[in-house]
Amino acid sequence: MPREVDVAGLVKGVLAGSRAVLARAITLVESHRTDHREAAQQMLMELLPHAGGGRRVGISGVPGVGKSTFIEALGTRLTAAGHRVAVLAVDPSSTRTMGSILGDKTRMARLASDDGAFVRPSPSAGTLGGVARATRETIVLMEAAGYDVVLVETVGVGQSEVAVAAMVDTFLLLTIARTGDSLQGIKKGILELADVVAVNKADGPHEADARAAARELRGALRMLTPSTAAWTTPVLTCSAQTGAGMDEVWTAVLDHRAALEAAGELERRRADQQVEWMWRVVRDRLLDRLQSDPGVRAALPEVERAVRDGELTPTLAAQQLLDRLGG
Ligand code: GDP
Structure with missing residues (x-):
């Protein structure tokens, strides 16, 4: 994958049905790199009307x-x-x-x-x-x-x-x-x-x-x-x-x-799936952010120990971790 992703080129190639470009576009949506994720979303926004x-x-x-x-x-x-x-x-x-x-x-x-x-x-x-x-x-x-x-x-x-x-x-x-x-x-x-x-x-x-x-x-x-x-x-x-x-x-x-x-349910099913997908991404991203937050990571061993030893209720512990996010 080149450093600068050619989103317009990918969109054009996918719409033209090129197998090689399609394979590259899939590799892009599978990438975990932040710049790839952004380029992938741009590409998807342009392709969505054709899907x-x-x-x-x-x-x-x-x-x-x-x-x-x-x-x-x-x-x-x-x-x-x-x-x-x-x-x-x-x-x-x-x-x-x-x-x-x-x-x-x-x-x-x-x-x-x-x-x-x-x-x-x-x-x-x-x-x-x-x-x-x-x-x-x-x-x-x-x-x-x-x-x-x-x-x-x-x-x-x-x-x-x-x-x-x-x-x-x-x-x-x-x-x-x-x-x-x-x-x-x-x-x-x-x-x-x-x-x-x-x-x-x-x-x-x-x-x-x-x-x-x-x-x-x-x-x-x-x-x-x-x-x-x-x-x-x-x-x-x-x-x-x-x-x-x-x-x-x-x-x-x-x-x-x-x-x-x-029964008019296909459209509804697909629309519900899109909204459900949005929430799935929100949950995944929030969990990612929580688990990679330095403050949360620093506190985690002690909080987990306290829960294990019964010194803290799981609910209070969860609250403490969430309070640290972005704090
Ligand atoms: P998968 O693990 O679900 O993908 O299953 P496979 O397609 O690899 O099939 C497993 C085994 O069952 C293979 O040995 C196939 O040849 C066999 N098999 C698959 N479909 C049929 C069938 O309709 N009839 C019979 N007799 N064997 C089948």
């Missing part, structure tokens, strides 16, 4: 359910149908060198070399907040560059699903039939986020198990309150390997978005 045209779909599932096989199969179908497909990932536990969920060259090799697709690994390890921010901003870049389908992959562990659900229109949960209890391993909270559920690996000898698991999941979903009256989460079966049921899964994703749109 918003993508179908944003989150795809989640525990390792091994077949996410990369599924995304490769889906992405290839979509590019063959004339779509331009961007694939992003949110995996705060990974680093670029240590096998990020999309960093491994063998994953999605076919899609990665497809002219109609742009596959980008998760930003290198950092806080979930930082990774999520970079991913949201990358969605803006991708849409401005003309990608009309944005698939955001996340591993099915912890808080990253919540972060991804907060940046997409439709959240697709991939799962597989398990011997015994198929619900085992799917947290209720994750099921609540799902707009579409697909039981993958419904092929060969596993097909009957997959159908049974889907029935069971339908039952479990009936117990939950739907997030909107406009939509009931369907549970489908598919095979990313044979392609069976893939079209139906994609149709369900499109139907979900159409239902939101018809």
